[in-house]
Amino acid sequence: MSSENIIAFQGEPGANSDMACRAVYPNMETLACYTFEDAFAAVRGGKARLAMIPIDNSVAGRVADIHHLLPNSGLHIIGEHFQRIDHHLLAVKGSKVEDLTHVHSHVHALNQCRTVIKELGLKPVVHADTAGAAHMIRDLGDPSQGAIASKLAGEIYGLEDLRANIEDAEHNTTRFLIMANDAVMPPLGEGKVVTSFVFRVQSIPAALYKALGGFATNGVNMTKLESYIIDGSFQAAQFYAEVEGHPDERAMQLAFKELHFFTHEVKIMGTYPAAVARDEIG
Numbered sequence: 001m002s003s004e005n006i007i008a009f010q011g012e013p014g015a016n017s018d019m020a021c022r023a024v025y026p027n028m029e030t031l032a033c034y035t036f037e038d039a040f041a042a043v044r045g046g047k048a049r050l051a052m053i054p055i056d057n058s059v060a061g062r063v064a065d066i067h068h069l070l071p072n073s074g075l076h077i078i079g080e081h082f083q084r085i086d087h088h089l090l091a092v093k094g095s096k097v098e099d100l101t102h103v104h105s106h107v108h109a110l111n112q113c114r115t116v117i118k119e120l121g122l123k124p125v126v127h128a129d130t131a132g133a134a135h136m137i138r139d140l141g142d143p144s145q146g147a148i149a150s151k152l153a154g155e156i157y158g159l160e161d162l163r164a165n166i167e168d169a170e171h172n173t174t175r176f177l178i179m180a181n182d183a184v185m186p187p188l189g190e191g192k193v194v195t196s197f198v199f200r201v202q203s204i205p206a207a208l209y210k211a212l213g214g215f216a217t218n219g220v221n222m223t224k225l226e227s228y229i230i231d232g233s234f235q236a237a238q239f240y241a242e243v244e245g246h247p248d249e250r251a252m253q254l255a256f257k258e259l260h261f262f263t264h265e266v267k268i269m270g271t272y273p274a275a276v277a278r279d280e281i282g
Contacts, residue, residue, distance in 0.1 A: 003046050003047055003048055003049055004049050005027070005028050005029055005049070006028060006029050006030075006031050006042075006047065006048040006049060006050075007021045007025055007028045007029075007030055007031065007048055007049065007050040007051065007052055008030075008031040008033050008038075008039040008042040008043060008047070008048040008050070008051045008052070009021050009030060009031070009032065009033065009039060009051065009052045009053075010033050010034070010035060010036045010038070010039050010053070010054075010129075011032060011033075011129040011130075011131055011132070012032055012129060012131035012132045012134075012135055012153075013030070013032050013131060013153075013156050014130075014131035014134060014135075014149065014150055014152045014153030014154075014155075014156040014157065015032075015129050015130055015131040015132075015149075015150070015153070016054075016083060016085055016130065016150055016174060017052055017053075017054060017176070018030050018032065018131065018150075018152065019083065019150055019152050020052050020054075020081055020083040020174070020176045021052045022152075023081070023083060024052070024079075024081050024178070025050070028049075028050075031047065031048050036053060036065070036066065036069050037069065039051045039053065040069070040073040040074065040075055040179070043075055043179065043180065043181055044074050044075070044181065049180065050078075050178055050179065050180050051075065051178070051179045051180075052081070052176050052177075052178060052179075053066065053070075053176060053177050053178075053179055054066070054174050054175070054176050055175055055176065055177050056174070056175050057085070057108065057172070057173070057174045057175075058169070058171050058172060058173045058174075059108075059111075059112050059167075059168075059169050059171075059172050060108040060111065060112065062226060067198075067226060067228050067240045068228060068230065070177075070198070070240070070269060071198045071238075071267060071269070073179065074181075075179040075180060075181060076179065076180055076181070076182060076183040076184070076269065076270045077177050077178070077179055077196050077269050077270025077272055078178055078179065078180045078183070078184045078270060078272050079177070079178035079272045079273065079275075080175060080176065080177055080178065080194065080272060080274070080275045080278070081175070081176045081178065081275060081277075082173050082174070082175050082176075082275055082277035082278065083173065083174050083175075083176060084172070084173050085112070085167065085172045085173060085174055086150065086151065086164065086165050086167065086172075087105075087109055087112065087113050087130075087148050087149070087150070087165070087166050087167045087172075088148070088149060088150060088151050088153075088154055088161050088162075088163065088164050088165075088166065089103070089116065089146055089147075089148060089161075089162045089163040089164075089166050090134055090137070090146060090147045090148070090149055090153065090154045090157075090159040090160065090161060090162065091137065091143060091145070091146045091147070091159060091160050091162055092137060092138065092140075092141055092142070092143055092145075092159060092160065093158065093159070093160050094143065094160065095143040095146070095160050095162065096143075096162070097120065097162050097163070099143045099144055100120060100122055100143075100144060100145070100146045100162075101122065101123065101144040101145075102122060102123045102124075102125055102144065102145050102146065103117060103120075103122040103123070103124055103125065103145075103146040103147065103148055104124075104125045104126075104127050104133035104136060104137060104145065104146070104147045104148075105124070105125075105126075105127060105130050105133045105147055105148035105149060106126070106127060106128070106129050106130050106133070107126045109130050109148045109149070110124045110126065110148065112167045112168060112169065112172055113148055113166050113167055113168060114168060115166075115168050116163065116166040122146065130147070130148060130149040130150065130153060131149055131150070131153040131156075133147040133148070133149060134147045134149040134153040134154065134156075134157050134159060135153075135157055137159070138157040138158060138159060146162070147159070148166070151164070173277075177196075177270075178272075179270075183270060183271075184272070185247075185271055186246070186271065186272065186273055188246050188248045188249065189246075191273060191274070192244060192273070192274040193244070193245065193246050193271055193272060193273055193274060194223070194242055194243070194244060194271070194272060194273075194274050194278075195242065195243050195244075195245055195246070195247060195252070195268060195270070195271045196240070196241070196242045196268070196269040196270050196271075196272075197240075197241055197242075197266060197267060197268045197269055198238060198239065198240050198241070198265075198266075198267050198269065199211070199238070199239055199241070199259065199263045199264075199265060199266040199267070200237070200238050200239070200263060200264055200265045201237075201239070201262060201263050202262060202263065202264065204262075207262050207263075208239075210258075210262045211258070211259050211261075211262035211263050212225075212259070213258060214254060214255035214256070214257065214258030214259055215243060215255045215259075217255075218251040218252075218254045218255045219251055220243050220244070220245050220251050220252060220255045221243060221244045221245075222241060222242070222243045223242050223243065223244060224240070224241060224242040225239060225240075225241045225242075226239065226240045226241075227239050227240075228240070238265075243255075244274065246271060247268065247271055
């Protein structure tokens, strides 16, 4: 099969990232990758055309390490997708809820299902990803071991679906970024767009305040700003930001001109159409 019809994700088949790929690109084949770096490399190396990467969750917050990896991925953001996360309690065929003593899953999934875990008196066991936990209990064949994963994972690994929609929060949603080798700039004036970028401020008083002032004075809405330490330095942080606007708009050009004056290493990660769910969830 041509790599043009393949989209890569991190995790095992049946992971929530796999479900996100299938939701947005139902006609594409999904490629499971062990790490985020492997998913990026699959696109760079021509094994896949796109990558579906989770960036944050409405319950758990930002996905660990992803902001460190994005700037050096060599890829461009071309879209976003909001995926509702439904967790299922799975076990080997023939198991019953009262048989379970332990439940396995990703740490975020376990934290998002505390009520059911406490209600059933289960001991949580952390795994690298939800689908991997489902795969493991299938191979283990022990009716006392359950997993929290997607319905798709249960179907793939032939597991019993003991309970559906066991997450504590109804709004449990993960936002994904769709990434490709080449940037795809939406035409100016054809709907709302988002621009993602990273930058480092100069080590001077009020540098961040001054750098971002241009967005405020030019009426550009900033929807995300997160800092993180790089290269082990505590002197100056790197920032990941997202704004609503197109780089060709006059207001955006003025805002970025001021940003460049007080920063260095500004890198636009992509300009892409805003998902309809962005306004619905917000």
